[in-house]
Amino acid sequence: MGDKRNPRYNQSGCSDPTAYEALKPIIKNEKKLERRVNETIKVVKSIINLSGFELVGRIQIRDKKTGKEFKWDGWKCIRF
Numbered sequence: 739m740g741d742k743r744n745p746r747y748n749q750s751g752c753s754d755p756t757a758y759e760a761l762k763p764i765i766k767n768e769k770k771l772e773r774r775v776n777e778t779i780k781v782v783k784s785i786i787n788l789s790g791f792e793l794v795g796r797i798q799i800r801d802k803k804t805g806k807e808f809k810w811d812g813w814k815c816i817r818f
Contacts, residue, residue: 771801772817775808 745761748754779797786793797810808817 771804771806775799775801779810 745765746753746755746758748757778799782797783793798807799809800807806817810816
């Protein structure tokens with residue numbers, strides 16, 4: 739079957755340029771949002787550290803525009 743991580747191919751493993759071109763803007767926006775989330779969490783962690791505090795729980799945020807929620811569990815940011 740096709741590689742689900744590679745949007746250039748369909749589930750049969752065949753190249754699907756039409757679907758890829760349609761998905762390209764969505765993929766681009768998802769990557770941009772993921773970068774914003776990671777940068778925001780880095781800034782929050784830096785502020786906590788510079789203020790002399792330690793983060794003891796997870797960080798959970800929601801994008802106001804999309805409503806998508808993310809949590810940082812200590813190792814990586816996860817969308818849920």
